[in-house]
Amino acid sequence: MKWGNNSCSAVWVFLLFVSYHATCIASYTSPWGWECRTEPVDGNPDPTQVDRCIKVEKSISPSATGLNTCILTCGPHGAIWPRPTGPTHIGPYTAYFLPQNIGQVTTTCPGSIRHYLDMTIEVFVDNINKYHPDYVDGSAPWDGPYGPEVTDQSLEIHIIVTEESMTLDYNTDESYDLNVVHDGSITSATITAPTFFGARHGLESLSQLIDYDEEKDSLQVVHSAQISDSPVFPHRGIIVDTARNFMDVKSIERTIDAMAASKLNIFHWHITDSHTFPLNLENLPDMVEWGTYSSRHIYQPADILHLKEYALVRGIYILPEFDAPAHVGNGFQWTEEAGLGKVVVCLNKEPWMQFCVEPPCGQFNLANSNIYTVLSSIYDGMVPLFQPLSSFHYGGDEVNLNCWNTTQEIIDWMTANDYGLSSDSYYEQWSIFQENARLELTEANGDVEVPGIIWTSSLTESGHADQYLDPEKYIIQIWTTGDDPIIGELLEDGFNVIFSNFDAWYLDCGYGAWVGGPGNNWCSPYKGWQTVYENNPIQLASDITGADYSSQILGGEAALWSEQVDSLNADAKLWPRASALAERLWTNPSESWRMAETRMIHQRQRLVARGIAAERLQPEWCHQNEGLCYA
């Protein structure tokens, strides 16, 4: 760069080197501290008292501690999220320690899983380092100076696992016992669990008995604790959509990190849709070539394999979805030139509202048997990336009959085969497609059948589900309202179900319209964390049926459809609200959200410490003044 007449090179160079640095504020000492006190709860019948951390002047209450210390040890469940379901005792004191003073770490387990335990211990150590406010890129400045009350203390960890399996499915025992004792200079934590997954959850709980202490610039761990814990529901997930907008691998890693922090266990990945096909299948490179937004919006096979392992180490199964026969479109442009005919009809067709629920349109061409050639290739490409499969999601939502019934090739085919052109005729063909898809998937999976999951749709409407779908083979994911009578019918028909009712668990709702406008998006309003928390699948089912169908309710998922989500804002839309879902599904508490509020606010802070840009729920004043942001 050359500076012309009247240029001021000297000034310029000067400016480049005089950069601003914020003044150091290390000298500040707060006059405030916190004390755990038992307080009455106004107007709340159960319980009538709660333990709260109360802000006090240290000069008046010399035993007051830092806020984190108080929160770790105040109340029956301290700062553990989700609340444990079994007997829990958390002692009133903490001991300092530094990550470099973690002492013995022992693992007693079948040799085949030690690799995974080692990795999850590494994650644990990283997580507790992240409590340091100045943690950056894998390290925190634990550089003191420290007195002996910090340096003479150490933390030991002992993990005992009995089972060998690394498969996470509906039969996996995720329970654990955690015992923490302190002998003067060593805090010893023992985790006992039947499976790797339980042990991982135990380590997560241990990390939640630990927090940063500002005054000592040290970690601290609760002195003594006993926790017995296991989840109520086996399916505790979130669904992320990477087809409307792309999420990069780093943002998916963050999502998995945050899930692990709340003991969620299913990352349901809606990878493709009519908008894009961002998955590079090595056996079908044309799909991504035509189907991606750009070279920067592609998942390579190595990305998937990496994320699968990344999730497993954090106790999470990646549940892949290939949505069909609707919600396909861009990416399939290559099939005609390849001599396979039109595999997708109504592709990007206008006016879109006549042929699909949102732009762009696209639906498999029922009349073209090559759809199965392509579908089996897609499955052949996908399945090895996600194996071992515990379940598979077929999508199967929002078929637009008008698309099929205005496509001459399909009308001709339906007529020639005497199928008719009624809605029921199309439902019948759709259900045949679904069964064929299931067979293709099973074949791609080495003839190993896995539970199939399918969205509620016209195929699951009143009187349809038992006609078109086999409850032994399909789990239904409910996305209608939580009071929809169809929920009762599906349960009565014997289907296992997963709840994602949009009126509570759709986390993309409440923002501005993204087609047309003004006004807000279709499923507005925004679902606050309290609404997410209060959504109780067993209660909803019972309200509809008058019966207890809890054995058929596998759990639930919060959904983040991505019309208005990408790598930059997924964190804030998912978190901490998906943590509210996590406590519903792990604990299924009988108490209201009010009893969880202070732990929830602190869980948000924990997520932030772990690098998740979680939404702010309240002023920090409410975090520092527990129970006072009531109304």
Add this chain to the structure above:
Amino acid sequence: MKWGNNSCSAVWVFLLFVSYHATCIASYTSPWGWECRTEPVDGNPDPTQVDRCIKVEKSISPSATGLNTCILTCGPHGAIWPRPTGPTHIGPYTAYFLPQNIGQVTTTCPGSIRHYLDMTIEVFVDNINKYHPDYVDGSAPWDGPYGPEVTDQSLEIHIIVTEESMTLDYNTDESYDLNVVHDGSITSATITAPTFFGARHGLESLSQLIDYDEEKDSLQVVHSAQISDSPVFPHRGIIVDTARNFMDVKSIERTIDAMAASKLNIFHWHITDSHTFPLNLENLPDMVEWGTYSSRHIYQPADILHLKEYALVRGIYILPEFDAPAHVGNGFQWTEEAGLGKVVVCLNKEPWMQFCVEPPCGQFNLANSNIYTVLSSIYDGMVPLFQPLSSFHYGGDEVNLNCWNTTQEIIDWMTANDYGLSSDSYYEQWSIFQENARLELTEANGDVEVPGIIWTSSLTESGHADQYLDPEKYIIQIWTTGDDPIIGELLEDGFNVIFSNFDAWYLDCGYGAWVGGPGNNWCSPYKGWQTVYENNPIQLASDITGADYSSQILGGEAALWSEQVDSLNADAKLWPRASALAERLWTNPSESWRMAETRMIHQRQRLVARGIAAERLQPEWCHQNEGLCYA
């Protein structure tokens, strides 16, 4: 760290060094390109046609370009945001260039402002480097290899400014002319402006005639352009609240960066409130000591001075607010021990809803004349940090009379002085406080009077404003609904006004309840960008009064109250919606948001390129398929 019995040190070490790297996808070439076409607009009377970038197969349309190239040159205003108000011509071609091939940069200007022009040129160069998708921390990998069509091209910039003033106030001329010509190997951009501020806006527009080209991995600039531009309103701002939650200096810098990208010019800083006093005033260190959330939530004087300069270089005035006599509280605890008595009453008083609009409560103690001692110290500390003042914000909203009228000290004082205890008595005393505050501020400002701004409140209610406030001295910031008759009364009383009507310009609305719950926050629903865009102050005033009061409407501000905002999510809540505000205030377009939609979506992408985590408004598919996400 020591690994005990059964440990697998070898495995552990191995794991630490085998880290994952995403596969490179540089080989991907898209089959898609874009063409600018003129298309009819359905159902939209004005205009009936628009230019749109249409996605086409490159094999069929070989002249199709990349999306960015098309957007730069398609339509009468290309990718400029906000839309220029004067004659604008943007040519149909672009030339490649690399930042390292910026040639002559000349500035013809009074010597005193060259320093600022040099700095704003530095910002410009950084901004165009940021268009590279792999830009990180101040640099982008412009490392080719490049052919001569890139390396033989250069960009020259000539800036001519006539006036010397670096003061941004309501009299500042922010207009500019920008002329771009191309001679074969040099693209030459000339910016002529009366003031530094106009020249900066011209550079901003020039940066919006530039974008990244994926195929060449190069920058490109529009070949020829002529733009004459100036804003409709002089006050184009956002208000940020750092008292409910803290925003760190980096996040304020990002906010200023994004404001500059939309030619907003007022950063209204609501620094303090009842929750915290995060500003370290060197003459009053007790305020921050008692008033901050923690040592990590403090603005040091150097931070303010840095941000003031950072903003000025980007054409922005930092308008400081010290809100009183309500919205004070934490931080003032020291005054009693210091012998000044209670300066704040109702401090953290419960039940809060009886004494303030949100927890925690606090209001100046009318009965204690030491409030003026403290207030003048606060002003003495604040003013030098923000000088030269163009205006000052006194806050002045949401006084709770019940707080004063249940405080014995105040009741006694009101009674002893025969002021009475009626509402009007308190309003009278409040207005006297306000006038005293104005005198104290003026004194702190070296007896230089500046326009004072004050929120609508009980003091500005029907029949009050002209009784209690002088329209020559106060500008009223309106935060009621846009159809509130009080707006008409204020205008008829001769007040100049700034619009921040909450039903369109409060960007914190629509999230979950933060006091109590379930349900959503008080000003729900969320204000989509279309709602922000359509909010037309002149039209609102005209609808209420039937007259044209445009000369009294100084502009407006989008508000981001921070109960649910901190450094992590301010970007997404402000942007790109505050860009919609920016076009309303710069351009005051007569067309609807529909005509701005494609530029708006691209402006969001520009903000993201500049490091702002702006909200996603639509699927990327809508960006790539202009005009098809209609409803």
